[in-house]
Amino acid sequence: MRTAAWLLAVLILAAASSAAAQEKHLIDPTPPGSLNPEPLPPLQNPDAPSMPAKELFARKSTPFPGPPRSIGGYFDGCLAGAVALPITGPSWQVMRLSRNRNWGNPQLVRFIERFAESAKKVGWNGLLVGDMSQPRGGPMLSDHRSHQVGLDVDIWFTPMPDHVQSREEREFGSATDVVAPDMLDVDPEVWTHKHTELIRTAAQDPAVTRILVNAAIKKALCREAGADRTWLFKVRPWYGHAEHFHVQIACPAGSAECKPQPPPRPSDDCGHELDFWFKEFDAASATAQTEAGADAGRVAPRMQADR
Numbered sequence: 575m576r577t578a579a580w581l582l583a584v585l586i587l588a589a590a591s592s593a594a595a596q597e598k599h600l601i602d603p604t605p606p607g608s609l610n611p612e613p614l615p616p617l618q619n620p621d622a623p624s625m626p627a628k629e630l631f632a633r634k635s636t637p638f639p640g641p642p643r644s645i646g647g648y649f650d651g652c653l654a655g656a657v658a659l660p661i662t663g664p665s666w667q668v669m670r671l672s673r674n675r676n677w678g679n680p681q682l683v684r685f686i687e688r689f690a691e692s693a694k695k696v697g698w699n700g701l702l703v704g705d706m707s708q709p710r711g712g713p714m715l716s717d718h719r720s721h722q723v724g725l726d727v728d729i730w731f732t733p734m735p736d737h738v739q740s741r742e743e744r745e746f747g748s749a750t751d752v753v754a755p756d757m758l759d760v761d762p763e764v765w766t767h768k769h770t771e772l773i774r775t776a777a778q779d780p781a782v783t784r785i786l787v788n789a790a791i792k793k794a795l796c797r798e799a800g801a802d803r804t805w806l807f808k809v810r811p812w813y814g815h816a817e818h819f820h821v822q823i824a825c826p827a828g829s830a831e832c833k834p835q836p837p838p839r840p841s842d843d844c845g846h847e848l849d850f851w852f853k854e855f856d857a858a859s860a861t862a863q864t865e866a867g868a869d870a871g872r873v874a875p876r877m878q879a880d881r
Protein backbone atom coordinates (compact mmCIF):
# COMPACT_ATOMS: atom_id res chain seq x y z
CA MET A 575 0.00 0.00 0.00
CA ARG A 576 2.76 2.36 0.94
CA THR A 577 4.58 1.48 -2.28
CA ALA A 578 1.45 2.30 -4.28
CA ALA A 579 1.16 5.70 -2.61
CA TRP A 580 4.81 6.40 -3.25
CA LEU A 581 4.43 5.43 -6.92
CA LEU A 582 1.43 7.69 -7.26
CA ALA A 583 3.39 10.58 -5.76
CA VAL A 584 6.20 10.00 -8.23
CA LEU A 585 3.75 9.94 -11.12
CA ILE A 586 2.08 13.15 -10.00
CA LEU A 587 5.45 14.83 -9.61
CA ALA A 588 6.52 13.66 -13.08
CA ALA A 589 3.36 15.05 -14.66
CA ALA A 590 3.76 18.37 -12.86
CA SER A 591 7.42 18.53 -13.86
CA SER A 592 6.81 18.14 -17.57
CA ALA A 593 4.13 20.82 -17.49
CA ALA A 594 6.46 23.21 -15.69
CA ALA A 595 9.27 22.46 -18.12
CA GLN A 596 7.06 23.48 -21.02
CA GLU A 597 5.84 26.61 -19.33
CA LYS A 598 9.37 27.65 -18.56
CA HIS A 599 9.90 28.29 -22.25
CA LEU A 600 6.89 30.50 -22.74
CA ILE A 601 7.32 34.19 -23.23
CA ASP A 602 4.73 36.82 -22.36
CA PRO A 603 4.21 38.91 -25.47
CA THR A 604 2.60 42.31 -25.05
CA PRO A 605 -0.85 42.02 -26.64
CA PRO A 606 -2.07 44.83 -28.87
CA GLY A 607 -4.55 47.29 -27.38
CA SER A 608 -7.60 48.86 -28.92
CA LEU A 609 -8.62 52.30 -30.17
CA ASN A 610 -12.23 51.71 -29.14
CA PRO A 611 -12.19 49.52 -26.07
CA GLU A 612 -15.62 48.04 -25.41
CA PRO A 613 -16.89 48.91 -21.94
CA LEU A 614 -17.39 45.79 -19.85
CA PRO A 615 -21.01 44.63 -19.67
CA PRO A 616 -22.77 45.42 -16.38
CA LEU A 617 -22.79 42.59 -13.87
CA GLN A 618 -26.13 40.85 -13.29
CA ASN A 619 -25.49 40.24 -9.65
CA PRO A 620 -22.50 42.25 -8.44
CA ASP A 621 -23.21 41.59 -4.75
CA ALA A 622 -23.19 37.80 -5.10
CA PRO A 623 -20.60 36.34 -2.74
CA SER A 624 -19.33 34.20 -5.62
CA MET A 625 -18.60 37.24 -7.78
CA PRO A 626 -14.83 37.37 -8.35
CA ALA A 627 -13.24 40.58 -7.07
CA LYS A 628 -11.48 41.08 -10.40
CA GLU A 629 -14.87 41.61 -12.09
CA LEU A 630 -15.67 44.42 -9.66
CA PHE A 631 -12.25 46.11 -9.73
CA ALA A 632 -12.14 46.00 -13.54
CA ARG A 633 -15.34 48.04 -13.68
CA LYS A 634 -14.03 50.93 -11.57
CA SER A 635 -12.70 53.60 -13.87
CA THR A 636 -11.86 56.20 -11.22
CA PRO A 637 -9.80 56.06 -8.01
CA PHE A 638 -11.29 55.70 -4.56
CA PRO A 639 -11.11 59.27 -3.19
CA GLY A 640 -9.06 60.31 -0.21
CA PRO A 641 -5.46 60.15 0.88
CA PRO A 642 -3.23 57.61 -0.86
CA ARG A 643 -3.26 54.16 0.80
CA SER A 644 -1.83 50.93 -0.53
CA ILE A 645 -3.84 48.28 1.32
CA GLY A 646 -2.93 44.62 1.75
CA GLY A 647 -0.40 42.59 -0.18
CA TYR A 648 1.07 43.03 -3.64
CA PHE A 649 -0.83 39.88 -4.67
CA ASP A 650 -4.04 40.45 -2.72
CA GLY A 651 -4.61 44.10 -2.05
CA CYS A 652 -6.13 47.30 -3.35
CA LEU A 653 -5.45 50.99 -3.61
CA ALA A 654 -7.15 54.18 -2.44
CA GLY A 655 -6.26 57.73 -3.44
CA ALA A 656 -4.49 56.58 -6.60
CA VAL A 657 -3.05 59.10 -9.01
CA ALA A 658 -2.56 58.64 -12.74
CA LEU A 659 0.87 58.85 -14.32
CA PRO A 660 0.55 61.52 -17.04
CA ILE A 661 0.56 59.67 -20.36
CA THR A 662 3.33 61.86 -21.76
CA GLY A 663 6.15 63.18 -19.60
CA PRO A 664 9.51 64.77 -20.37
CA SER A 665 11.14 61.36 -20.55
CA TRP A 666 8.40 58.75 -20.53
CA GLN A 667 5.28 57.75 -22.45
CA VAL A 668 2.53 55.41 -21.32
CA MET A 669 1.66 52.53 -23.66
CA ARG A 670 -1.68 50.69 -24.16
CA LEU A 671 -3.85 53.50 -22.81
CA SER A 672 -6.96 51.42 -23.49
CA ARG A 673 -6.06 49.25 -20.51
CA ASN A 674 -6.45 52.18 -18.08
CA ARG A 675 -3.72 50.77 -15.88
CA ASN A 676 -1.52 53.83 -15.48
CA TRP A 677 -2.62 54.33 -11.87
CA GLY A 678 -0.52 54.03 -8.77
CA ASN A 679 0.35 55.17 -5.32
CA PRO A 680 1.82 58.70 -5.69
CA GLN A 681 5.14 57.21 -4.54
CA LEU A 682 5.16 54.96 -7.60
CA VAL A 683 4.49 57.91 -9.87
CA ARG A 684 7.35 59.79 -8.22
CA PHE A 685 9.61 56.81 -8.68
CA ILE A 686 8.80 56.61 -12.41
CA GLU A 687 9.48 60.32 -12.86
CA ARG A 688 12.77 60.00 -11.01
CA PHE A 689 13.79 56.82 -12.84
CA ALA A 690 12.98 58.33 -16.25
CA GLU A 691 15.31 61.23 -15.45
CA SER A 692 18.18 59.08 -14.21
CA ALA A 693 17.76 56.67 -17.14
CA LYS A 694 18.41 59.57 -19.49
CA LYS A 695 21.77 60.06 -17.79
CA VAL A 696 22.84 56.53 -18.76
CA GLY A 697 21.84 57.13 -22.36
CA TRP A 698 18.31 55.70 -22.33
CA ASN A 699 16.10 57.96 -24.40
CA GLY A 700 13.09 57.68 -22.13
CA LEU A 701 10.76 55.05 -20.69
CA LEU A 702 7.87 53.26 -22.31
CA VAL A 703 5.62 52.49 -19.40
CA GLY A 704 3.40 49.39 -19.48
CA ASP A 705 0.95 48.35 -16.79
CA MET A 706 0.88 49.90 -13.34
CA SER A 707 -2.41 49.33 -11.48
CA GLN A 708 -6.12 49.79 -12.06
CA PRO A 709 -7.69 52.96 -10.61
CA ARG A 710 -8.50 51.09 -7.38
CA GLY A 711 -5.80 48.47 -7.70
CA GLY A 712 -7.01 44.96 -6.97
CA PRO A 713 -6.93 41.86 -9.16
CA MET A 714 -7.19 42.25 -12.93
CA LEU A 715 -9.11 40.37 -15.59
CA SER A 716 -5.91 39.73 -17.56
CA ASP A 717 -2.22 39.20 -17.11
CA HIS A 718 -1.18 39.92 -13.56
CA ARG A 719 -1.25 38.45 -10.09
CA SER A 720 0.63 41.34 -8.53
CA HIS A 721 0.17 45.03 -9.46
CA GLN A 722 -2.67 45.16 -6.90
CA VAL A 723 -1.57 47.90 -4.49
CA GLY A 724 -0.22 50.55 -6.87
CA LEU A 725 3.44 49.79 -6.20
CA ASP A 726 4.38 47.76 -9.31
CA VAL A 727 5.20 48.95 -12.81
CA ASP A 728 6.27 47.26 -16.04
CA ILE A 729 8.88 49.07 -18.14
CA TRP A 730 9.42 48.06 -21.76
CA PHE A 731 12.85 47.15 -23.07
CA THR A 732 12.12 49.42 -26.04
CA PRO A 733 13.41 52.97 -25.55
CA MET A 734 10.97 55.85 -26.05
CA PRO A 735 11.01 57.26 -29.58
CA ASP A 736 11.91 60.92 -30.13
CA HIS A 737 8.35 61.98 -30.92
CA VAL A 738 5.16 61.98 -28.90
CA GLN A 739 3.45 58.80 -30.05
CA SER A 740 -0.04 58.74 -31.50
CA ARG A 741 -2.80 56.74 -29.90
CA GLU A 742 -2.32 54.10 -32.63
CA GLU A 743 1.37 53.74 -31.88
CA ARG A 744 0.67 53.35 -28.19
CA GLU A 745 -1.98 50.68 -28.75
CA PHE A 746 -0.30 48.68 -31.51
CA GLY A 747 3.42 49.36 -31.25
CA SER A 748 5.29 46.19 -30.37
CA ALA A 749 7.73 45.78 -27.55
CA THR A 750 11.24 44.42 -28.14
CA ASP A 751 11.91 40.86 -27.03
CA VAL A 752 15.53 40.92 -25.89
CA VAL A 753 15.86 37.17 -25.20
CA ALA A 754 17.43 34.90 -27.84
CA PRO A 755 15.08 32.35 -29.46
CA ASP A 756 16.79 29.45 -27.62
CA MET A 757 16.11 31.25 -24.29
CA LEU A 758 19.67 30.59 -23.13
CA ASP A 759 20.90 34.17 -23.30
CA VAL A 760 19.96 37.62 -24.49
CA ASP A 761 19.69 38.24 -28.22
CA PRO A 762 22.95 39.96 -29.26
CA GLU A 763 21.09 41.60 -32.15
CA VAL A 764 18.94 43.64 -29.78
CA TRP A 765 20.59 43.60 -26.36
CA THR A 766 22.91 46.51 -25.58
CA HIS A 767 24.93 47.48 -22.55
CA LYS A 768 22.47 50.34 -22.12
CA HIS A 769 19.87 47.74 -21.12
CA THR A 770 22.15 46.71 -18.26
CA GLU A 771 22.64 50.32 -17.24
CA LEU A 772 18.89 50.90 -17.36
CA ILE A 773 18.15 48.03 -14.98
CA ARG A 774 21.06 48.97 -12.75
CA THR A 775 19.66 52.50 -12.52
CA ALA A 776 16.24 51.20 -11.46
CA ALA A 777 17.76 48.77 -8.95
CA GLN A 778 19.84 51.50 -7.33
CA ASP A 779 16.79 53.63 -6.55
CA PRO A 780 16.30 53.29 -2.78
CA ALA A 781 12.52 52.85 -3.13
CA VAL A 782 12.91 49.76 -5.32
CA THR A 783 12.73 46.41 -3.54
CA ARG A 784 12.62 43.91 -6.42
CA ILE A 785 12.94 43.72 -10.20
CA LEU A 786 11.84 40.68 -12.21
CA VAL A 787 13.54 39.83 -15.51
CA ASN A 788 13.77 36.74 -17.69
CA ALA A 789 16.51 34.36 -16.50
CA ALA A 790 18.42 34.92 -19.75
CA ILE A 791 18.51 38.62 -18.94
CA LYS A 792 19.70 37.99 -15.41
CA LYS A 793 22.48 35.91 -16.92
CA ALA A 794 23.56 38.86 -19.09
CA LEU A 795 23.39 41.23 -16.11
CA CYS A 796 25.56 38.87 -14.04
CA ARG A 797 28.12 38.95 -16.86
CA GLU A 798 28.03 42.70 -17.35
CA ALA A 799 27.59 43.95 -13.80
CA GLY A 800 31.23 44.57 -12.99
CA ALA A 801 32.62 44.83 -9.46
CA ASP A 802 29.59 46.20 -7.62
CA ARG A 803 27.16 43.30 -7.36
CA THR A 804 24.84 44.65 -4.68
CA TRP A 805 22.26 46.03 -7.09
CA LEU A 806 21.90 42.54 -8.55
CA PHE A 807 20.42 41.34 -5.24
CA LYS A 808 17.16 43.02 -6.20
CA VAL A 809 17.08 41.66 -9.76
CA ARG A 810 15.39 38.25 -9.71
CA PRO A 811 15.05 35.78 -12.60
CA TRP A 812 11.53 34.83 -13.53
CA TYR A 813 9.39 33.46 -16.35
CA GLY A 814 8.52 35.73 -19.26
CA HIS A 815 9.70 39.29 -18.69
CA ALA A 816 11.55 39.28 -22.00
CA GLU A 817 9.87 42.38 -23.43
CA HIS A 818 9.62 44.35 -20.21
CA PHE A 819 10.94 44.26 -16.68
CA HIS A 820 8.80 44.48 -13.59
CA VAL A 821 9.74 46.95 -10.87
CA GLN A 822 8.30 46.78 -7.37
CA ILE A 823 8.72 49.55 -4.84
CA ALA A 824 8.42 49.32 -1.06
CA CYS A 825 5.33 50.02 1.00
CA PRO A 826 5.29 53.81 1.43
CA ALA A 827 5.52 55.31 4.91
CA GLY A 828 1.94 56.60 4.77
CA SER A 829 0.40 53.19 4.02
CA ALA A 830 0.12 51.45 7.39
CA GLU A 831 -2.10 48.69 5.96
CA CYS A 832 0.39 47.81 3.21
CA LYS A 833 1.86 44.30 3.63
CA PRO A 834 5.56 44.33 2.67
CA GLN A 835 7.14 41.45 0.82
CA PRO A 836 10.15 39.74 2.39
CA PRO A 837 13.29 41.36 0.95
CA PRO A 838 15.32 39.31 -1.55
CA ARG A 839 18.26 37.56 0.06
CA PRO A 840 21.55 39.46 -0.01
CA SER A 841 23.20 37.56 -2.84
CA ASP A 842 23.63 38.23 -6.54
CA ASP A 843 22.55 34.59 -7.14
CA CYS A 844 24.59 34.42 -10.33
CA GLY A 845 25.82 30.88 -9.56
CA HIS A 846 23.94 27.61 -9.45
CA GLU A 847 20.71 29.37 -8.41
CA LEU A 848 20.70 30.79 -11.91
CA ASP A 849 21.81 27.57 -13.61
CA PHE A 850 18.54 26.00 -12.55
CA TRP A 851 16.68 28.07 -15.13
CA PHE A 852 18.72 26.62 -17.97
CA LYS A 853 18.61 22.97 -16.94
CA GLU A 854 16.16 20.37 -18.05
CA PHE A 855 13.59 20.02 -15.37
CA ASP A 856 14.09 17.21 -12.86
CA ALA A 857 12.94 16.35 -9.38
CA ALA A 858 15.90 18.13 -7.78
CA SER A 859 15.18 21.38 -9.53
CA ALA A 860 11.53 21.12 -8.52
CA THR A 861 12.68 22.15 -5.06
CA ALA A 862 14.78 24.94 -6.48
CA GLN A 863 11.83 26.12 -8.51
CA THR A 864 9.64 26.32 -5.44
CA GLU A 865 12.29 28.42 -3.73
CA ALA A 866 12.72 30.64 -6.77
CA GLY A 867 8.98 31.10 -6.90
CA ALA A 868 8.78 32.00 -3.25
CA ASP A 869 11.61 34.43 -3.75
CA ALA A 870 10.05 36.12 -6.75
CA GLY A 871 7.02 36.59 -4.60
CA ARG A 872 4.51 33.78 -4.75
CA VAL A 873 4.00 34.11 -8.47
CA ALA A 874 2.65 30.90 -9.94
CA PRO A 875 4.50 29.43 -12.91
CA ARG A 876 1.76 30.68 -15.22
CA MET A 877 2.90 34.11 -14.24
CA GLN A 878 5.15 34.59 -17.15
CA ALA A 879 2.06 36.67 -17.48
CA ASP A 880 2.98 38.65 -14.40
CA ARG A 881 3.52 41.79 -16.32
Ligand SMILES: [Zn+2]
Nearest residue numbers: 728820880881
Ligand atom coordinates in the same frame (compact mmCIF):
# COMPACT_ATOMS: atom_id res chain seq x y z
ZN1 LIG B 1 4.70 43.36 -13.85
